[in-house]
Amino acid sequence: xxxxxxxxxxxxASVNFGGVAAVQGASLAIRRGEFVAVVGPNxxxxxxxxxxxxxxxAHSGLRIVQAGGEPQAMVFQRPFLLRLxxxxxxxxxxxxxxxxxxxxxxxxxxxxxLRKVGLWPLRERAARSLSGGEQQRLALARAWALGxxxxxxxxxxxxxxPSAKKEVESVLAAFAAEGTTLVMSTHNxxxxxxxxxxxxxxxxxxxxLDLPTADFFARSGRDARAxxxxxxxxxxxxx
Amino acid sequence: xxAFADSAATAAGLIVHADPVLVRTMALSFAxxxxxxxxxAVFGLFAGAWLAATRFRGRRVMLWALDTMLALPSxxxxxxxxxxxxxxxxxxSWGILFTPVAMVIAQTILVLPVIAALARQVVxxxxxxxxxxxxxxGAGPLACALLMxxxxxxxxxxxxxxxFGRAIAEVGAVMIVGxxxxxxxxxxxxxxxxxxxxxxxxxxLALGVVLLAVVALLNGLIALLPREAGGERxxxx
Amino acid sequence: MVAGLSNFRRAFLAALVPAxxxxxxxxxxxxxxxxxxxxxxTEQSGLFAYLLPAFKAATGIDVRVVAxxxxxxxxxxxxxxxxxxxxxxxxxxxxxxxxGWGQKRTDxxxxxxxxxxxxxxxxxxxxxxxVAALAKLATSPLRFVSRGDKSGTHAAELRLWQLAGIDIPAxxxxxxxxxxxxxxxxxxxxxxxxxxxxxxxxxxxxFRNRGDLAVLVEGDRRLFNQYGxxxxxxxxxxxxxxxxxxxxxxxxxxxAGQGVIASYRIGGEQLFFPNAPK
Numbered sequence: 194x195x196x197x198x199x200x201x202x203x204x205x206a207s208v209n210f211g212g213v214a215a216v217q218g219a220s221l222a223i224r225r226g227e228f229v230a231v232v233g234p235n236x237x238x239x240x241x242x243x244x245x246x247x248x249x250x251a252h253s254g255l256r257i258v259q260a261g262g263e264p265q266a267m268v269f270q271r272p273f274l275l276r277l278x279x280x281x282x283x284x285x286x287x288x289x290x291x292x293x294x295x296x297x298x299x300x301x302x303x304x305x306x307l308r309k310v311g312l313w314p315l316r317e318r319a320a321r322s323l324s325g326g327e328q329q330r331l332a333l334a335r336a337w338a339l340g341x342x343x344x345x346x347x348x349x350x351x352x353x354x355p356s357a358k359k360e361v362e363s364v365l366a367a368f369a370a371e372g373t374t375l376v377m378s379t380h381n382x383x384x385x386x387x388x389x390x391x392x393x394x395x396x397x398x399x400x401x402l403d404l405p406t407a408d409f410f411a412r413s414g415r416d417a418r419a420x421x422x423x424x425x426x427x428x429x430x431x432x
Numbered sequence: 433x434x435a436f437a438d439s440a441a442t443a444a445g446l447i448v449h450a451d452p453v454l455v456r457t458m459a460l461s462f463a464x465x466x467x468x469x470x471x472x473a474v475f476g477l478f479a480g481a482w483l484a485a486t487r488f489r490g491r492r493v494m495l496w497a498l499d500t501m502l503a504l505p506s507x508x509x510x511x512x513x514x515x516x517x518x519x520x521x522x523x524x525s526w527g528i529l530f531t532p533v534a535m536v537i538a539q540t541i542l543v544l545p546v547i548a549a550l551a552r553q554v555v556x557x558x559x560x561x562x563x564x565x566x567x568x569x570g571a572g573p574l575a576c577a578l579l580m581x582x583x584x585x586x587x588x589x590x591x592x593x594x595x596f597g598r599a600i601a602e603v604g605a606v607m608i609v610g611x612x613x614x615x616x617x618x619x620x621x622x623x624x625x626x627x628x629x630x631x632x633x634x635x636x637l638a639l640g641v642v643l644l645a646v647v648a649l650l651n652g653l654i655a656l657l658p659r660e661a662g663g664e665r666x667x668x669x
Numbered sequence: 670m671v672a673g674l675s676n677f678r679r680a681f682l683a684a685l686v687p688a689x690x691x692x693x694x695x696x697x698x699x700x701x702x703x704x705x706x707x708x709x710x711t712e713q714s715g716l717f718a719y720l721l722p723a724f725k726a727a728t729g730i731d732v733r734v735v736a737x738x739x740x741x742x743x744x745x746x747x748x749x750x751x752x753x754x755x756x757x758x759x760x761x762x763x764x765x766x767x768x769g770w771g772q773k774r775t776d777x778x779x780x781x782x783x784x785x786x787x788x789x790x791x792x793x794x795x796x797x798x799x800v801a802a803l804a805k806l807a808t809s810p811l812r813f814v815s816r817g818d819k820s821g822t823h824a825a826e827l828r829l830w831q832l833a834g835i836d837i838p839a840x841x842x843x844x845x846x847x848x849x850x851x852x853x854x855x856x857x858x859x860x861x862x863x864x865x866x867x868x869x870x871x872x873x874x875x876f877r878n879r880g881d882l883a884v885l886v887e888g889d890r891r892l893f894n895q896y897g898x899x900x901x902x903x904x905x906x907x908x909x910x911x912x913x914x915x916x917x918x919x920x921x922x923x924x925a926g927q928g929v930i931a932s933y934r935i936g937g938e939q940l941f942f943p944n945a946p947k
Contacts, residue, residue: 249568266568273562275583285579290570519749519908527908529750530704530735611704611735614718629853630713631860631878 199224199259200343200374201246206254208241215241217398218254223343223376228369230389230406231378234422237395239378243267243345246376263342270348272332274320279312279331282320286335306338310364326357333364337373344368346377350384362388382423386410394419439637446642454639458646461619464532464606465599468539469547473592476544477581480551484559485577495552501545507604513538514608530611535619538605543595550591555580593651600647702731703913706743706751708821710852711896712736714780714871714940716933723929724920730913738851740819746770746899749906752914754899755921758821762897771899777921778930778941779895782825783873784886785856786865794865797888803833807842812864816855817847825894826867832891856882869894874935896941898922921945 199222208216216238223229223246231239244250247267248258274282283303287294294302307313310330315323320331329349336344346365350358365388369375379385385392385406392409394402394416402409402419410423446454483495515521517529517537528534558580566576581588603621610617612626620643627636711717712734721732735742735751739758745751747770754771756762762774784802786794792811794802806813807830815837816823830837837845846864848855852872859866860880873884886892898918903911920926927943934940 269565273565275562275579276585277583286569289566289575519906521748524749524908530733611733613733613735616733626713629709629851630872631853631857631876633857633878 199257200263201259201265202255202257203245203252204255204257206245206252206256208238208245208250208252214398216245216252219245219400221246221393221400221403223374225342225374226372227374227376228365228388228390229376229393230385230391231376231393231395232380232382232385232422233395233401235380236397238398239395240347242393242395242400243347243376243378246343247345264339265343265345266336266339266341267345267347268329268332268336268349270351272328272335274328274331276319276321278317279320279323280307280316282331283307283335283338287338290339302338302340306334309337309367310334311360324357325353326360329353329357329361330364333361333368337368341373343374343376346375348378348380350379350381358384394422396422435633435637438634439641442634442638443641443645446638447645454642456615457618457620457623458643460532460617461600461621461643462646464535464619465539465596467536468599469543469592469596471536472540472544472547472595476547476595477551477588478578479544480548480553481555481577481581482574483548483552484555484580485573498545498549498552502549504542504545505604506542506602507608509538509542510605510608513541513605517609529609530613530617532610532617534609535606535617538609539599539602542602542605543599546595546598547591550594551581551588554584554587554591558584589654593654597647600643701729701913702733703752703910703917704733704735704750705753705755705917706735706737706741706745707755708739708742708757709736710820710822710869710872711755711757713853713875714869715875715935716871716930716941719933720921720926720929724917724926727920727925728916730916732917738818739821739824746901749901749909752901752910753917754901755896756821756899757894757896758824759895759897760824761821762899765899770902770905772902774897774899775918775922775945777896777898777945778927778943779893780941781870781887782822782867782892782894783870783884784865784867784892785859785873785882786885787863787881788883789881790885792865795885797886799829799886799889799892800833802886803829803835806844806865807833807835807840810843812844812846812859812862813842814855814859814862814864814866815845815847816852817849818851820851821894822852822867822869829867829891871935871940874938874940895944 202222204220206216206219207214219242231242233239241250245252245256247265248256249267275285277285280303283306284299287299287303304313307316310333312327312330312334315327320328323331333349349365350361353361362384365375365377369388377389389406392402392404392406393400394409396418401416483491483498513534514529516523517526517534518524519529555577559576563576563580566579567573571579601621603625606617606619607622607625610619610622612618612622618626620639624636624639624643627633627639707717713736717732717734721734725731735745737745739756739761742751742754742756743758743761743765746754746765754762754765755777765771766774784794784799786792792802792806792809794805796802815826827837835841838847844864846858848858852868853876855866856868856872856876857878858864860878860882863881865885866882898921900911900914900918901909903909921930922945927945930941930943931939
């Protein structure tokens with residue numbers, strides 16, 4: 194159980210919301226450099242699992258974070274951007290989260306983040322006037338500028354059109370390539386197949402399967418419900 | 433109907449000739465109500481944000497009291513402030529009764545609940561949308577709320593204009609604490625009341641028209657302000 | 670920080686600073702001023718706009734007039750919010766002095782009341798006997814508007830009804846309307862409902878909304894309205910400006926002040942008749 198190179202580990206953790214068990218008895222370890230896709234039907238607890246791993250929800254059971262407390266950040270399906278310019282949104286986020294960095298370093302990180310997601314030319318535009326894909330990229334830049342070791346993403350492309358989806362996926366791939374650990378919930382299996390190194394299948398609050406990507410998609414008949422999910426018989430689709 | 437025609441003509445004449453007494457009276461109206469709104473804004477916006485962001489025992493009672501204060505008659509506010517500032521009252525030694533300062537105090541008390549209640553509404557709505565995400569960046573509850581005031585600055589401007597309207601249009605409070613002294617505490621609304629009581633109805637109406645015209649001009653200028661980086665008009669989503 | 674934000678902030682400050690500055694001069698203004706409580710009818714007659722500049726020229730003292738009903742004016746004196754009173758209710762004034770709020774009251778001038786009514790005079794009141802006129806109105810269904818607001822005018826009206834043997838409100842006629850309002854609004858009501866009304870001549874001369882009203886009864890000695898000036902006693906209120914207030918009282922009772930009062934005219938007519946004790 195105590196895997197020493199895990200960045201975050203939960204053991205037999207459960208989350209209850211007013212009598213309803215959103216996550217039950219979950220045990221999972223996130224290792225450095227992984228790109229974990231959390232998939233499953235609607236209401237299976239994917240978002241709650243992410244929040245549990247991120248440490249922002251009350252739970253029973255264990256949650257262990259690697260000593261040193263490396264920063265984590267979370268990006269949501271619909272990012273909340275303030276009515277400011279793209280750059281000012283980043284300035285504010287960094288000021289709120291990491292005042293310990295001197296102004297110069299904050300500035301450098303912001304500029305690097307904007308360039309990395311390809312938004313440098315749009316930095317002075319009103320954040321809310323950007324397209325869906327651009328806004329999500331901005332949210333990614335905002336999270337990335339903090340230099341997190343682990344980046345959580347809750348259905349980041351669910352409300353985007355195909356071309357915007359592609360933009361965001363290539364940014365995520367770039368993050369993964371340089372070593373950021375990513376944990377992403379998605380209902381898009383094609384996306385999981387394209388990007389993830391590992392797939393966690395959740396069903397009714399429990400972690401039903403936890404396999405490397407290739408194994409998961411090799412339809413080896415390990416779990417009847419997982420098979421049905423892959424076949425699209427459970428309420429989610431294959432893109 | 434003649435009164436309306438008369439007053440339209442009188443109003444036009446007053447505006448064109450920029451009668452010095454009228455200009456001074458108008459300036460005083462704007463100064464008093466503007467100052468009251470500015471002071472009330474500082475306290476009211478903060479209070480509204482705080483009420484939206486924090487939970488504490490007795491919060492519901494406070495909201496109930498705040499909503500009730502929205503119905504404070506201006507005359508009542510005037511009376512209370514008068515009794516406080518009267519020479520035989522607790523603050524008589526300040527000697528500010530029948531001065532514009534007293535009028536500012538009374539109007540500040542009048543509009544503060546308006547600003548606080550509306551600000552609370554605006555901030556609560558914004559927090560519902562994005563409070564969780566802002567908190568995830570490490571902002572405390574009050575900091576979040578104040579950021580939302582910045583985020584919703586155009587809604588805040590609207591509510592400040594509402595407060596200003598309430599202040600500049602009221603007559604009960606400024607009449608009692610100001611005394612409608614010619615050249616010292618006479619404002620547009622008390623002038624209108626005076627002319628009405630003298631029976632000069634066309635002039636009273638004309639003064640009302642002029643007051644509205646100037647406020648319309650102010651609102652027009654505000655509407656022309658360029659809404660750059662952050663304007664609502666530009667938003668895609 | 671942000672272009673849109675700084676525009677916003679700039680506009681706000683641009684409006685605020687001059688606003689605050691324009692109030693400040695008032696606060697720092699001359700300390701040589703007194704607050705005088707008087708009545709709405711006196712102020713509306715325009716007398717003060719004529720009289721007070723003369724006083725200022727003579728002494729350099731500003732007089733700030735708060736014009737309210739006589740009852741309220743006396744109350745202001747009791748609270749110490751006025752330094753000097755200039756009202757027309759002898760009974761109320763003497764009571765004020767007897768209670769110790771003022772050292773003495775002095776006659777300063779008088780004006781007169783007139784009875785107004787519809788030009789056609791359905792009540793047959795025309796003439797110079799006010800008591801007879803009121804007696805006739807009391808037994809008719811015709812409307813009469815009363816200020817009903819504890820003012821000097823209202824007090825005078827009640828005294829005249831008493832002289833006619835009628836006790837208000839008990840014995841009032843069917844058409845008696847008490848509005849609880851100032852002289853102007855009362856005249857407005859009378860003008861629009863063709864009623865009779867008792868008013869001071871000054872307000873009538875400046876009144877624009879006359880409708881069908883005309884002066885029906887005037888010149889009766891009982892219609893004379895005596896004004897008194899009282900300096901508020903400093904013993905009860907340490908913050909009143911007694912010296913300056915006394916300067917006003919002295920001036921308005923002096924030949925100079927009395928002369929200015931006499932020279933005030935509306936449409937060529939003298940309104941106020943100085944009668945300070947020599």
